[in-house]
Amino acid sequence: MTVHNLYLFDRNGMCLHYSEWHRKKQAGIPKEEEYKLMYGMLFSIRSFVSKMSPLDMKDGFLAFQTSRYKLHYYETPTGIKVVMNTDLGVGPIRDVLHHIYSALYVELVVKNPLCPLGQTVQSELFRSRLDSYVRSLPFFSARAG
């Protein structure tokens, strides 16, 4: 069980942060295009899910999975989107993504006077705290499973 990578987007589609831990295959396109692709896909899936839902929507789009990995999604009312790719053994991790938002992004980026909002996060403290938090998760193992 492991975490592959993590993206953080703001409401305008700007990729605020990207970290990877175990990624054996790259997308084959430049990073900028990869972020745009990811954001565009999320935007489309969100609206698709709400339109096609046969019942009233509660939380909206939560995750999708393929035969190799699972993509988890969490969005805040302010439009911040946390996207984490893990392997298939991992269940719902909404609370983990919420913690990344509230205890890491809000505490260390929003409250940091030197991190302008709407730009890629430069703070080393954020990067290192996020890294140690993800490594401490119960479903993260140092060897890619």
Added chain:
Amino acid sequence: MADAALFEFLHTEMVAELWAHHSDPGPGGQKMSLCVLEGMGFRVGQALGERLPQETLAFREELDVLKFLCKDLWVAVFQKQMDSLRTNHQGTYVLQDNSFPLLIRMASGLQYLEEAPKFLTFTCGLLRGTLSTLGIKSLVTASVASLPTCKFQVVIQKT
């Protein structure tokens, strides 16, 4: 801790606003901004100095006043006590905070070291103002070696 967040956000904006406004980006303009910021801290400190002390007879000597700053003032404004107080017993005191709340969200180490001092100016004024209401004239400066630890140096002015 909603109250702490309010002050932090306000303080962030104060520093940003003063920095954005000086049309002279050289050292002269920066000094103006620092003076304004320190002056604001001074006036807030003066008011806090009147409002905070609970027992009026507790300040028998200078050291008691400094201890009051480290304990009561720091707890009231930053919800924690100062980590260490040193003195040379000749009017100079060094107050050290190992995890200063206004710096703790920025970095843990050397990133942003150059920008850190302007976030300490208001607090220097705060200390100077509180001391002044309690009858002590002083000069307060701050220094940062590595975030989030910072030191405030208080030099008592003998008139």
